[in-house]
Amino acid sequence: MKRGFIIWVPLALFVGFAIIFAIGLYAPVARTVPSALIGQSVPEFELAGALPGRPGLSSGSLRRGEPRVVNIFASWCIPCRAEAPQLEELARRGVPIDGIAVRDRPQDLAAFLTTYGDPFATIGADNDRRVQLDLGSAGVPETFVIDGQGIIRHQHIGAITSADVPAILAAWEAAR
Amino acid sequence: MRALLLALAFVASAPALADSLMPAAEYANKQLPDARQEAQARALMDTIRCLVCQGQAIGDSDAEMAGDMRALIRTRIQAGESPEQIRAWLVSRYGNWVTYDPPLDAMTWPLWAAPLLLVLFGLWLVRGRFKRRRKG
Numbered sequence: 442m443k444r445g446f447i448i449w450v451p452l453a454l455f456v457g458f459a460i461i462f463a464i465g466l467y468a469p470v471a472r473t474v475p476s477a478l479i480g481q482s483v484p485e486f487e488l489a490g491a492l493p494g495r496p497g498l499s500s501g502s503l504r505r506g507e508p509r510v511v512n513i514f515a516s517w518c519i520p521c522r523a524e525a526p527q528l529e530e531l532a533r534r535g536v537p538i539d540g541i542a543v544r545d546r547p548q549d550l551a552a553f554l555t556t557y558g559d560p561f562a563t564i565g566a567d568n569d570r571r572v573q574l575d576l577g578s579a580g581v582p583e584t585f586v587i588d589g590q591g592i593i594r595h596q597h598i599g600a601i602t603s604a605d606v607p608a609i610l611a612a613w614e615a616a617r
Numbered sequence: 618m619r620a621l622l623l624a625l626a627f628v629a630s631a632p633a634l635a636d637s638l639m640p641a642a643e644y645a646n647k648q649l650p651d652a653r654q655e656a657q658a659r660a661l662m663d664t665i666r667c668l669v670c671q672g673q674a675i676g677d678s679d680a681e682m683a684g685d686m687r688a689l690i691r692t693r694i695q696a697g698e699s700p701e702q703i704r705a706w707l708v709s710r711y712g713n714w715v716t717y718d719p720p721l722d723a724m725t726w727p728l729w730a731a732p733l734l735l736v737l738f739g740l741w742l743v744r745g746r747f748k749r750r751r752k753g
Binding site: 470472474475476477478515517518519543544545546549568569570571574575576577579580581 | 638642681
């Protein structure tokens, strides 16, 4: 009597595994890798200015008591062009924005800023991607909201659309 | 129909890859002079996941970012850091997702426990069989 039930157990197990397998295979690939540093302090770094005569960016300047937005971007990054108007909008609302230019040549960067606008207070040159990796950022563009003590409060992955502006503004307001 | 499928395939596979105009990092594709250090770096690279092509290790990936990560690993190994220190550094930035060699924690312990449990279950089954034999 009991045997009649037991004989089905291997098949039931196999079907269960097959279902788990199918779910795993058909699930969309995780495309965004969030930073593990949200809620933690910005790692120590110091970047030279990406353009002659303009200040660079260091972790020290992110601990001066006012929340700031750090935008990781590059002139060779197409979505960065799409988010430029939204960064302008944030700057117009009084949000101080620092840029980290990833592997960018000064002449390309200067042309990019001329064409798409320049909302940046400072732009650091991250020529070997060390600082991007240090922040746990997996691509361009990415945007971090950092409070006055240098704690990372919010990360936005990918281009900022106009629908994303309120959330970033709110995160920046909350960090004050 | 075929043309449409082809067009769809191209759309679906449009890579989100853009590379900068700067040359690759020095140690992205150049081996370390010390063979033992290079072997260490190589072994670590093959267990770190590429952030761009997420099914590949950075040792195999052609993404520019993977090259920058290889350069980071090589220069740190050369500076005397251990592979596990570098792995821990990467995990602290990107979480366990970034390593193909997952640590033992609350999420992953079943991976190690399951085979043991299955073997124990098998022994228990066999035990039942032998008992029945003896009776007969």
